[in-house]
Amino acid sequence: MELSAQDLALIEKYNRPGPRYTSYPPANHFRDYADYRALLAGVEAGTAPLSLYFHLPFCETLCWFCGCHQITTLDRNRGDDYLDLLEKELAIFARHLPPGREAVQMHFGGGTPNFFRAAQIDRLGAMIDRHFSFTADAEKSVELDPRRLSPEHIEAFARMGLTRASFGVQDSNPEVQKVIHREQPQAMNVAAIETLRANGFDSINVDLIYGLPLQTPESFAATLDEVLELKPERFAVFNYAHIPWMRPAQKLLERAGLPDAQTKLELLKLCIERLTAAGYVYIGMDHFALPGDELVAAQREQTLQRNFQGYSTRAGVEICGFGISSISQGATGFRQNVKDLESYRARLEEDQLPIVKGYELTDEDRLRGDVIMRLMCDLSLDYGAMSEKWGIDFEVHFADALAQLKEPAEDGLLVWTDRGFAVTERGRLFIRNLALCFDAYLQTAESGRYSTTV
Secondary structure, three states: OOOOHHHHHHHHHHOOEOOOOOOOOOHHHOEEOOOHHHHHHHHHHOOOOEEEEEEEOEEOOOOOOOOOOOEEOOOOOHHHHHHHHHHHHHHHHHOOOOOOOOEEEEEEEEOOHHHOOHHHHHHHHHHHHHHOOEEEEEEEEEEEOHHHOOHHHHHHHHHOOOOEEEEEEEOOOHHHHHHOOOOOOHHHHHHHHHHHHHOOOOEEEEEEEEOOOOOOHHHHHHHHHHHHOOOOOEEEEEEOOOOOOOOHHHHHHHHOOOOOHHHHHHHHHHHHHHHHHOOOEEEOOOEEEOOOOHHHHHHHOOOOEEEOOEEEOOOOOEEEEEOOOOEEEOOOEEEEEOOOHHHHHHHHHOOOOOEEEEEEOOHHHHHHHHHHHHHHHHOEEEHHHHHHHHOOOHHHHOHHHHHHOHHHHHOOOEEEOOOEEEEOHHHHOOHHHHHHOOOOOOOOOOOOOOOEOO
């Protein structure tokens, strides 16, 4: 796939560090809290439905590209100890939660949730049911690793009422898999899909990553051929975030050489062309879904949301995270748990929630966060609608941001409309750059330690 001279010039111009905007402000703006009670205001006084997130951090082996917070171990008995701690956290949290607030979502992430044995998964489900009730249409999902997945795992998650699953393929090329330390033959993916379908999972997402060592448009085209045979309802196609200062194992990938920005953009354009040709709708900046999927409907109706778990259809929820490193998000702000197991244990033994960082949102934060979310979800901005919603004159309030957008408009990344502006197909490739213009904390992002936007 050949990029035009204009594409190459835009890569050079716009490829800079920048947040992914799964939150605003980004998590590196969270501060330490010695007393976390102020961060629980949204839980204690709120009425919004709950979205539960459980971080299950254990993995048997480390994938060298991984940016997640995980613990590498072969000792599955550590799962019992972790569940003991998680049960303490739930019991302490329950004291702050008023009765009657139901959960509309639940997600298990990691790490590898299927590191836990089936009996441990059953125990986890039982402890959750002791503390929370769910709406009849609650969305329940899990991230899985096909390399360590058994029918017993899937059956245990199904007993909890889960109907959605996600798993990473990343790249199906054996040489790429070897160099990223994640060997996963297609037969494993097929077996996972078949067993999930047989157990009532009706929505499956497959993750891909572009920008890994040894990837070329030719090799990645073959990967797309294989993953399309799986026929999942959704794809998530992520730009590999190279952050070795935070994840030292990623330095190992540098030995094989990482693709340059030009190649990465070629890979992304290839994904867009192949997946849309296969009938998937391009959602936001990194998701694809079949036309009947609720993500597609939400984007069409401009109700799509974005949070730490990616794109979502559930608006106005209080995200409550449990386990090490988990992040909670609500109307009043954010809170984050300690990242290491020893601190987690120590805080719980003191009968304290393991919250160590957080952020209390200002009105301006809420406004700018909403603008960035609508831009990244709707791929357009309606000045009048935002003015009415927030009681401002949008063009006056964001005069500086709109001035910054003039150059991207000249470069063909957006078009002005009678209501505001809309992002072009080319502009979708640089959506993070457009969002930067509305970030009051980090207008250029050059001072932050982020992955690059391309």
